[in-house]
Amino acid sequence: MRARIALLRSMGTARPYQDTKPLEIVEADLEDPGFGEVRVKMAAAGLCHSDLSVINGDRPRDMPVALGHEASGVIEAVGPGVTRFSPGDHVVLVFVPSCGHCVPCASGRPALCEPGAAAAAKGTLLGGERRLRYKGEAINHHIGVSAFSTHAVVSENSCIRIDKSIPLDRAALLGCAVLTGVGAVLNSGELKMGESCAIVGLGGVGLAGLLGAVAAGAETIIAVDMAEHKRALAQELGATHAIDPTKEGAVAEVKALTRGGVDLAVELAGAAPALKFAYEITRRGGTTVTGGLPNPRAEFTIPAVSLTVGEQTLKGSYVGSCVPVRDIPRFAAMMQAGKLPIEKLMTHRITLDEINEGFERLATGEAIRQVVVF
Ligand SMILES: NC(=O)c1ccc[n+]([C@@H]2O[C@H](COP(=O)([O-])OP(=O)(O)OC[C@H]3O[C@@H](n4cnc5c(N)ncnc54)[C@H](O)[C@@H]3O)[C@@H](O)[C@H]2O)c1
Ligand SMILES: [Zn+2]
Ligand SMILES: [Zn+2]
Structure with a gap:
């Protein structure tokens, strides 16, 4: 199928980004999910400084890359071997997929998953594949997620199911800002x-x-x-x-x-x-x-x-020293109880086409969390 994605072809573009437009919105080809993978219809994706650091070259990645890593969505299709998710499930995406078997995963520290880190460094999904192409060229995934896309194929190990009563725009922030920030204070600290x-x-x-x-x-x-x-x-x-x-x-x-x-x-x-x-x-x-x-x-x-x-x-503290399968539902419950009013951090709701303006606002410090709503 086709997905609209925010494609970054080179790092270090001069600002202001609303004029220089480092991210290009293109229609790319998205392959079907492979073994252990799912296709997510994105609901919302947050703009994080870690994305900005790829745009400005502070965190170098292989180009071209489909950027974005803080997101929520709905499972639309599941690949062979997927048993934990079904179409219609609401999920938060996590930017370190955990294999469950490496030494850090087995020690209860999935944020340090070694195959997860290796896949992120190569720009592939956990299984080693790239599922996006634009004009025939393979596109790198951004830390297993590529959130600034209408649809994404990801490893099922990049997904955590959430209750359908949780508003999906807020839920996006659970995947990075909340896991990282709240986790740094409660888990690491x-x-x-x-x-x-x-x-x-x-x-x-x-x-x-x-x-x-x-x-x-x-x-x-x-x-x-x-x-x-x-x-x-x-x-x-x-x-x-x-x-x-x-x-x-x-x-x-x-x-x-x-x-x-x-x-x-x-x-x-x-x-x-x-x-x-x-x-x-x-x-x-x-x-x-x-x-x-x-x-x-x-x-x-x-x-x-x-x-x-x-x-x-x-x-x-990486990903807030979190165990996502434990902490996303925990932080979501705190949010639902009014104890983590993260909606107060959401300063802008934007469309995918406004993403360069959004990154300029993040670079100047004008915005706190901006969310692309699909
Ligand atoms: N550890 C992780 O897993 C993880 C995950 C996500 C983001 N991050 C990182 O966390 C950082 C924050 O991300 P964000 O999206 O909130 O960024 P942001 O740009 O929204 O906020 C950064 C803030 O730091 C302030 N700042 C800069 N220098 C400072 C200084 N010397 N003293 C005090 N404040 C200073 C800025 O004014 C700004 O308000 C980034 O480096 C990002 O890459 C880490
Ligand atoms: Zn982030
Ligand atoms: Zn692992």
Whole structure:
């Protein structure tokens, strides 16, 4: 069949994107699902900084690629061997398919699935295939999903079923912003009721993490970003304090507010200076979690002895250290109960044809989460 997709042919296009249009909307050929694969009719797909990082070259991928990785949809067809899904099921797509059998999967850490990571690096689905072609040329899949498409063929291991009562536009955010942000706070950071927490970087992922900190009952929640309007939104969402990290004395201010630093600082900005700030505001004996994805050349240095004398914990968090089959239904239930009001992060609803304008708004920082509604 034919699918309309957002195709990226080269990285590093100059801005503004509404003029230079790095993403081209084309009709591509989509093969039928193969063994263990399903075809999803996309309902909604969110614009995440990780997509922007492919467009601007910070996260290099093989071209051409059908971009997008945060999405929800409805199963339309199933390939041979698929037993867990049927047409009509509502699903959230997860950008690391887990094979279930490699060492990380078997250790309960599917976010680190090795065949999943290898397929993502090659631009294939988990089974090793590419199912999209444009004018005869094979198109790479973006981290097993390729969400900015009317239809996508994906591994069934990239899908998590959700209850049909959950609005599909919000459900899209469960696949990345919520899994990553809330997971970084609750799973990687293990935030406990009454603790103090800082979120550094207040985009869609960081603000989802902030909602997680509010839901977890953190007593002091410090929102950190240089963008004033994002700090203001964070305070509306439950942050007790907001700090501009570029302001003179910002680290000392956090330490004064928290009697020596926060129990947990979570970096969700994707910039090395943000990680440095998060580390510096973490209390002695506290934990710094980093979930941002800066350019691979970016480095971060700390005094080596500080880890020892402060008994600091410094921890990475990919996909929020989530187990999607456990955490998507868990976070969806929190959302349905009003404890994760992620609709408040959805600033724009756009069509597929408006996607370049959307990425320009993400690059300038004007938008939080924008969702393509199909
Ligand atoms: N770990 C994962 O699995 C995973 C998944 C999704 C996204 N990400 C990454 O998370 C990051 C955030 O994604 P997003 O979609 O929310 O991006 P975004 O562009 O919407 O938000 C990033 C925010 O960080 C702020 N920021 C930049 N430098 C800062 C600094 N030094 N101090 C404080 N704030 C700073 C920006 O002003 C912006 O508000 C990106 O790097 C993205 O690639 C990681
Ligand atoms: Zn993402
Ligand atoms: Zn695996």
